[in-house]
Amino acid sequence: MNIRHRFFLIFVAFSAGICAAATAQDRPVAVTGAQIITVTGETHESGVLVVHEGRIVAVGEAGDVAIPADAGVIDATGKVVMPGLVDPHSHIGEGDGGDRSAALHPDVRIMDTINPRSDSFRRALAGGVTSVNVMPGSGHLISGQTVYLKLRRVNTVEEMLIYVDEESGIYGGLKLANGTNPLRQPPFPGTRAKSAAMVRALFIRAREYQARIRAAQDDPERMPARDLALETLVEVLEGKRIVHNHTHRHDDVLTAIRLADEFGYRMVLHHVTDAWKVADEIAASGYPASIIYIDSPGGKLEAINLLPKSAPILEKAGADFGFHTDDPVTDSRLFLRSPAFGMREGLSRQKALESVTIANARQMDITGRAGSLEPGKDADFIILSGDPFSVYTRVEQTWIEGVKVWDIDDPEDRKYATGGYKVIRGSAHGHHHDH
Amino acid sequence: MLTVIRPFRSLKYPTATLGLTATLALLATLLCLAPSASSQISASSQIAVIADTVYTMEAEPLVNGVVLIRDGKIERVGPAADVAIPDGYERHEGSVVTPGLIDARSVVGLAGYFNQDHDQDQLERSHALQPDLRAIDAYNAREELVGFLRQNGITTVHTGHAPGAIVSGQTMIVKTAGRTVDEALLDSTTALAITLGPGVRNQFDTPGTRSRGIAMLRQELIRAADYAEKRRSGDPDRRPDRDLRLDALADMLDGRLFALITAHTAQDIMTALRMQREFGFPMLLDGASEAYLLLDEIREAGVTVILHPTMIRLRGETENAAFDTAKKLSDAGIPFVFQSGYESYVPKTRVALFEASISVGYGLDRMAALHALTTVPAALFGLDDRLGSLRPGKDADLVIFNGDPFEYTTRPTHVFIDGILHHQAE
Numbered sequence: 001m002n003i004r005h006r007f008f009l010i011f012v013a014f015s016a017g018i019c020a021a022a023t024a025q026d027r028p029v030a031v032t033g034a035q036i037i038t039v040t041g042e043t044h045e046s047g048v049l050v051v052h053e054g055r056i057v058a059v060g061e062a063g064d065v066a067i068p069a070d071a072g073v074i075d076a077t078g079k080v081v082m083p084g085l086v087d088p089h090s091h092i093g094e095g096d097g098g099d100r101s102a103a104l105h106p107d108v109r110i111m112d113t114i115n116p117r118s119d120s121f122r123r124a125l126a127g128g129v130t131s132v133n134v135m136p137g138s139g140h141l142i143s144g145q146t147v148y149l150k151l152r153r154v155n156t157v158e159e160m161l162i163y164v165d166e167e168s169g170i171y172g173g174l175k176l177a178n179g180t181n182p183l184r185q186p187p188f189p190g191t192r193a194k195s196a197a198m199v200r201a202l203f204i205r206a207r208e209y210q211a212r213i214r215a216a217q218d219d220p221e222r223m224p225a226r227d228l229a230l231e232t233l234v235e236v237l238e239g240k241r242i243v244h245n246h247t248h249r250h251d252d253v254l255t256a257i258r259l260a261d262e263f264g265y266r267m268v269l270h271h272v273t274d275a276w277k278v279a280d281e282i283a284a285s286g287y288p289a290s291i292i293y294i295d296s297p298g299g300k301l302e303a304i305n306l307l308p309k310s311a312p313i314l315e316k317a318g319a320d321f322g323f324h325t326d327d328p329v330t331d332s333r334l335f336l337r338s339p340a341f342g343m344r345e346g347l348s349r350q351k352a353l354e355s356v357t358i359a360n361a362r363q364m365d366i367t368g369r370a371g372s373l374e375p376g377k378d379a380d381f382i383i384l385s386g387d388p389f390s391v392y393t394r395v396e397q398t399w400i401e402g403v404k405v406w407d408i409d410d411p412e413d414r415k416y417a418t419g420g421y422k423v424i425r426g427s428a429h430g431h432h433h434d435h
Numbered sequence: 436m437l438t439v440i441r442p443f444r445s446l447k448y449p450t451a452t453l454g455l456t457a458t459l460a461l462l463a464t465l466l467c468l469a470p471s472a473s474s475q476i477s478a479s480s481q482i483a484v485i486a487d488t489v490y491t492m493e494a495e496p497l498v499n500g501v502v503l504i505r506d507g508k509i510e511r512v513g514p515a516a517d518v519a520i521p522d523g524y525e526r527h528e529g530s531v532v533t534p535g536l537i538d539a540r541s542v543v544g545l546a547g548y549f550n551q552d553h554d555q556d557q558l559e560r561s562h563a564l565q566p567d568l569r570a571i572d573a574y575n576a577r578e579e580l581v582g583f584l585r586q587n588g589i590t591t592v593h594t595g596h597a598p599g600a601i602v603s604g605q606t607m608i609v610k611t612a613g614r615t616v617d618e619a620l621l622d623s624t625t626a627l628a629i630t631l632g633p634g635v636r637n638q639f640d641t642p643g644t645r646s647r648g649i650a651m652l653r654q655e656l657i658r659a660a661d662y663a664e665k666r667r668s669g670d671p672d673r674r675p676d677r678d679l680r681l682d683a684l685a686d687m688l689d690g691r692l693f694a695l696i697t698a699h700t701a702q703d704i705m706t707a708l709r710m711q712r713e714f715g716f717p718m719l720l721d722g723a724s725e726a727y728l729l730l731d732e733i734r735e736a737g738v739t740v741i742l743h744p745t746m747i748r749l750r751g752e753t754e755n756a757a758f759d760t761a762k763k764l765s766d767a768g769i770p771f772v773f774q775s776g777y778e779s780y781v782p783k784t785r786v787a788l789f790e791a792s793i794s795v796g797y798g799l800d801r802m803a804a805l806h807a808l809t810t811v812p813a814a815l816f817g818l819d820d821r822l823g824s825l826r827p828g829k830d831a832d833l834v835i836f837n838g839d840p841f842e843y844t845t846r847p848t849h850v851f852i853d854g855i856l857h858h859q860a861e
Contacts, residue, residue: 299550299782331748334746392795422754424749424755
C-alpha cells in the first residue's frame with residue numbers, strides 16, 4: 001500500500017502545510033461570560049473558553065480558568081457557546097459523484113468536484129456547521145467517495161480537508177445506498193435482491209484483490225495492477241474508510257446491517273426512515289444511525305414513515321445516533337431545529353446536544369478533533385444568542401480552529417443567514433431526486 | 436387604484452349530490468364493521484378548555500382563561516375568575532390556547548403523501564389552461580397529509596390545484612376534519628390557481644416562454660369578459676352556450692373568485708400586478724419570493740400576499756427567498772398570510788405554523804404572525820363570521836399547545852374542530 005500511495009502522500013504533506021498556514025492563530029482568544037456547553041462534560045453557567053494556535057487550551061467556570069495576559073477577550077455575557085456543529089451527511093459544495101455508466105463507483109471522488117467558494121459553505125457557517133461529510137448522491141449502489149471538510153474560508157479543497165490519514169491517504173468515507181433510489185434500468189439493479197448481490201460480488205472481488213496484495217508482500221513484481229475501485233473497497237475492508245449507507249425501509253436497514261456484518265466493514269446507517277420500527281436491531285448491531293428530521297412524512301414511498309419519534313425511540317433502545325441535514329433537503333442554517341424537533345417528541349436534551357456534535361464526530365472518526373469543547377481539540381465553536389433549541393436563537397459567530405469565520409454583525413456574512421438579494425446562488429441544485 | 440372586490444362565497448354544489456353521498460356514507464357505516472376512519476376522539480358536546488394563556492385574537496391574550504364550547508360553537512370566553520364551568524362539561528387543560536390555525540394555500544388532499552401517480556391530482560398536464568377543474572372532484576378527505584396538518588394545529592386549509600399551469604384549476608376551503616369532501620367543505624370554489632414564470636414551461640410545451648403564457652391568459656380572459664357580458668343578458672336568446680372554462684374565468688372577472696397568482700421573481704410579480712390592473716379581478720399574490728424588492732408596488736396594489744413557505748428551497752425562481760420577508764411585509768403594512776405551499780418531494784407538505792415560526796425567529800412580531808394564521812386569512816376568505824378568533828358563536832376550532840406555539844419543542848396537545856376533539860397527544 002505504501003508504494004501505491006507514495007504520490008498521494010506528497011500531496012498530503014503539501015496540503016497539510018497549507019492547512020497549518022490557513023489556520024494559524026497566533027494570539028490566544030478567551031470567550032468569557034457565556035453559558036458554555038461542552039457536550040461531553042459539564043455545562044458552565046458562567047464559563048471561560050481559552051483557545052490558542054487553533055486548539056482549545058482550557059474550558060471551565062470563571063475563576064477556575066486562567067486567561068492568558070495577551071489573550072483577546074470576547075465578552076459573551078448572556079450568550080451560549082457550544083461546539084461547532086458536525087453534519088455527517090450534506091450535499092453542499094456543488095460536488096458530484098458517479099454517472100450512469102455503472103451502479104458502483106467506489107473510485108469516484110467527490111473531492112475532485114467541490115467548489116470551495118460555493119455560497120452553500122457560507123450558508124452552512126451561518127447555521128453553525130463547522131465540520132461536514134460531503135457526500136455524492138444516493139442514486140447508485142456506490143456513488144463514490146465522500147469527503148470530510150472543515151468549512152475554513154480558503155480557496156482550495158485541499159485546505160478544507162479535516163484530516164488525511166497518514167498511512168492510507170484517506171480523507172473521507174464511501175457512500176452506499178440501498179432501497180429504491182439505485183433501482184433503474186441496467187447496468188443498475190432492478191430489484192433489492194439484485195442490489196445486494198451486486199454489492200456483495202464487488203466486495204468479494206475486493207477481498208480477492210486484498211489477498212493478492214497481501215501475498216505480494218510489498219514486492220512490486222508480484223503486486224496486482226492498481227485498480228482504483230478495488231483499492232477503495234480494500235480500505236473499507238481494512239476499517240480505514242467508513243461506509244455511509246443511505247437506507248430508508250426497515251428491511252433495507254437490516255440488509256445494510258447484514259452486508260456490513262458479512263464483510264466486517266465499519267458503517268453508518270443514513271436517513272433510516274423506519275428506525276423507530278427496528279430500533280432494537282439497530283442498537284444491537286452496534287452500527288450508528290444518522291437520522292434526518294423532515295417536516296412531514298411522505299413525498300417518496302420509502303419516506304412515508306419518516307417520523308420525528310425515531311430520535312427518542314433510538315435513545316430508549318440505546319442506539320448511537322445523530323442528525324444530519326442532507327442539505328439541501330433540510331437547510332444547514334436550521335440544523336439545530338432537527339434535534340429540537342426530536343425533543344418535541346421526547347428526546348433528552350443531552351442526547352439532542354450530542355446528536356449534532358460528538359455523536360456525528362464518532363461517525364466520521366474525528367472525535368479527537370471535533371464534537372465537544374475539551375482541551376486539545378480543535379477550537380471549533382459557535383456563539384449563540386440563546387438556548388440552542390429555541391426558534392428565537394440565532395447563531396451569532398462561528399469559529400474554526402481559533403479563527404472567526406462567520407459573524408452575524410458583519411453585513412456581508414449576515415446576508416447568508418437570511419438569504420435574498422442573490423447572495424445564495426446555485427447551492428440547492430442537483431441533488432433533488434437522490435435523497 | 437382599483438378597488439379589490441371581495442368575492443362572494445360561492446354556493447356549494449347541488450344538494451342532490453350531497454344527499455347521495457350522505458346516503459352512501461350511511462350505508463357504508465352500517466355495513467362496515469371495521470373501525471371508522473374518522474379522527475374523532477371524544478363526542479362530548481359540552482367542553483371547557485382551560486389554559487394559562489388564551490389568544491382569543493379579539494383582544495389582549497387572557498391570562499388563566501377559559502373557553503366554553505357547546506354544540507360545536509364557542510359558547511363563552513373569559514378569565515377563569517369570571518367564567519364558571521358548568522357541571523357536565525368535559526375539561527381539557529393546557530399551557531396556551533389559540534384559535535384553529537388557517538393554512539392559506541396548500542395542495543393537500545389533491546396531493547397525497549405516497550407521491551405516486553395515483554395520489555397526485557394537483558396538476559393536470561393535458562393543457563396549460565383549465566379553469567374548469569374543480570378541487571371538490573379530486574379532494575381525498577382521508578389523505579394522511581390532511582390528518583398530519585390537523586395534528587399540527589391546522590383546522591382549516593385553502594387547498595386545490597397546484598402551481599405549474601397558466602390556470603391549473605380551482606381551489607376550495609375545507610376544515611381538516613370530515614370523512615368526505617362534503618363534510619369538510621367551507622367554500623367549494625375560492626380561487627383559480629394561476630402561475631406566472633418559468634414553472635409553467637417546465638410542465639408544458641406551450642407556452643414555452645413567459646410572454647407566450649401571458650398572451651394566452653389575456654386572450655382567454657378577453658373571451659371570458661365577452662362571455663360574462665353575454666351571460667348577464669336578460670334576453671335568453673343572447674345568452675351563450677354554457678362553457679365550463681369560460682364560466683370559471685367569468686366568475687373571476689365578476690369578482691366571485693380570486694385570481695390566485697403564483698409569481699416569485701420581481702418581473703413576474705410586476706406582471707401579476709399589471710394583469711390585475713387590466714382585468715380588475717380580486718387577486719391574491721402567491722409565493723412572491725422577491726416581494727421585498729417591490730414593497731411599494733405591492734402595497735399600492737392593495738393585494739394580500741400568500742407568502743411562500745419561509746423554508747422554501749432556494750433554487751431557480753425561489754433562490755432569492757429570504758427568512759425575513761414576512762417581517763418586511765409586516766413593517767410595510769402589506770397584509771400577508773402563511774401557507775404550507777406545494778412540494779414535489781420531501782417533505783410532501785410543509786406546515787404553515789412551522790413556516791410562521793421561522794419568520795418569527797427572524798424578526799416578525801409574534802402577534803402579527805398569529806394574526807396571519809387566524810384572523811387575517813379568515814377575513815380574506817370571507818369566513819370571519821365563523822373562523823379566526825375565539826368569540827361566542829364562532830366555530831369551536833381551537834388548539835391547545837404545551838408551550839409557546841412557535842417554539843420548536845412545543846407541540847399541540849389537543850385539536851378541536853367544530854367542538855370535536857380530533858387530536859390528543861399521547
